Amino acid sequence: MTDPASSTTAETPAGPPVAARRPVTTEHHGRTRTDDFDWLRDKESPEVLAHLEAENAWTEQRTAHLAALRDAVFGEIKARTRETDLSVPTRVREHWYYGRSFEGREYGASCRVPVRGPDDWTPPRPAEDATPDQPALPGEEVLLDLDVLARGHDFFSLGGSTITPDGTLLAYAVDVVGDERYTIRFKDLASGDLLDDVIEGTLGGGTWDRSGEHLYYTTVDESWRADKVWRHRLGTTQADDELVFHETDGRFWVGCGRTRSDRFLVVASGSKTTSEYHVLDADAPELGLRVFAPREEGVEYSVEHAVLAGEDRFLVLHNATGPDFELAVTPAEPTPRAQWVALLPHDPAIRLEDVDAFAGHLVVHQRSNGLTQLRILELDPESPTGVGDYLVEFDEEVYTVGSGANPRFDQPTVRLGYVTMAVPSSVYDYDVRTRELTLLKQAPVLGGYDREDYEEHRLWATSADGEQVPISLVVRRDARAGGQPVPLHLYAYGAYELSTDPSFSIARLSLLDRGAAFAIAHVRGGGELGRRWYDDGKLAHKQHTFDDFVACARHLVESGWTTADRLVGEGGSAGGLLIGAVANQAPEAFAGLVAQVPFVDPLTSMLDATLPLTVTEYDEWGNPEADADAYDAIAAYSPYDNVGAHPYPRILAETSLHDTRVLYVEPAKWVARLRAVGVDADVLLKIEMSAGHGGVSGRYQAWKDRAFTLAWILDVLGLAEVSPT
Structure with missing residues (x-):
């Protein structure tokens, strides 16, 4: 894995990588479009890999002065975190289940102990200082030691685990590449041995039937759409598995699970706007899987x-x-x-x-x-x-x-x-x-944290069309003494009706304790203010998402919270599209922008129905291949297509080579075009060579990754030399 924070190069780059222009021209609905950098999508090409490595080397050089700050921020995150810790036990049938983490270990372990009796609903209190070789509770059983499973892999992710109703067998799924294609294995909890059964290429975990003899699981098609539900009988091979349900409509995903009562197994099939459920009654299995109510376009249930x-x-x-x-x-x-x-x-x-x-x-x-x-x-x-x-x-x-x-x-x-x-x-x-x-x-939160040192606020900004947009903000009380403006970090997402609700972050304290404020712009496209908030920020209304973010930034300046030269915006994935759009539309409003795994080339992706997620995303973005209006709408805001010959704020783009949701080529092309077209574009690309959409795996690696980003943000905010309070 190449890490700009730690890798070395034999030769210091003289300047940023310059990608060759190799024009590819396409035509849709009478519109002609030329893409100079499409060749960067061939990740098997030695030339492309060399270019990506050069991007990392340039990022390393441009951020070398922040090495000590990165180390300091990583140390602060580590010092504030109780590394040997455990979760609150949860009762599942006749056991209490909980997770443990250990100082010096990346992943941790999942454990259980028996309940004391049928009326035992008070969670036991495990010993929080128990060492890895000591049980946290009497009778502790270690189900999965994730550090052991991760050995020998640069990347590791547990996709899910599930135990049979009688508590004797564990099915668990792992991904050791980062492409979110999981392998399910089965563990006998009495002996600790793995069964011979192995299921490859699944979307994640599985669901046991009530007898514990069959596991239902989901697989994806070539475009990474969950389209099939299978039933695996213990003791057989995957080739013998029965196809239970196949969703043939390319807009729909499927999944399966059991109701909390254990009475029904349900198979859910849904698009962005329509859903349909099938149910299997465990008390009457002879009835088979039955549709509850046939799908109706626009009806979700x-x-x-x-x-x-x-x-x-x-x-x-x-x-x-x-x-x-x-x-x-x-x-x-x-x-x-x-x-x-x-x-x-x-x-x-x-x-x-x-x-x-x-x-x-x-x-x-x-x-x-x-x-x-x-x-x-x-x-x-x-x-x-x-x-x-x-x-x-x-x-x-x-x-x-x-x-x-x-x-x-x-x-x-x-x-x-x-x-x-x-x-x-x-x-x-x-x-x-x-x-x-x-x-x-x-x-x-270790180190003497006191929540009374911080104040929280709900603010409201007025967007371009008059809509009131909520902002959640937190800042140290002493940073705002006298009401003077402070450096500010503004985050947003704004898509899929996913709400970015207020939350706590230990890593964020490294910003707050150096005098910065942190705010969330609850822009349209999310679901914070109901379904209309989502509908008003997608398809032909997508521009509202960008207008809202800019309005929040300007409100924070006009109301005295910050100044434009000390304001950094951040967003990831669909939120990265937001960052790319505002970089073109309102570059003067920000000193810096962070785009994580950013969806910055939506027109190219949405024109290719073979790519992961494209067809299922038509209801979110539109179908530019079939609809000229959708083509024009996306082209109007696409970050890659609208890079202009004007100054840009400082930009940090972060991506991963094995991302299946937003391909690495999108930010790679975007960065190349910003350098080629933008004026004085100080733009960096950091690419993880052994990770997927969620970035690196392992908590220490994740802390280092976040420390890199926070150090860059602090530098833009003018706080790189400031010690935390």
């Missing part, structure tokens, strides 16, 4: 099994009656949409996102006014509508709350996670009967 007033029911979360979804009830069998009965009718002020069913209560995941909420519906054996409907409430102005690990249908508590930008991640158990919250653990 999900299915969960519940027991209401003693009767088996399906809960259906759907958008057939409104864009922000409604919760309906049906019999526990295939039911046409006309017979779905509303339990929580559609409310345009509340976006319903998910529902969890338990024996005594329902938990609804929702958001309102940009904030997440957990809504509890207490059930009554005599009434299908229940006896209680209320929110789990917290005091902070800006926070994120969500349901945690809750695998048992009969559990009386709700495990939830809570975090703010100043309060570290906290795990609670919420007793539905008493309505009491019990703090089980708050992520430790």
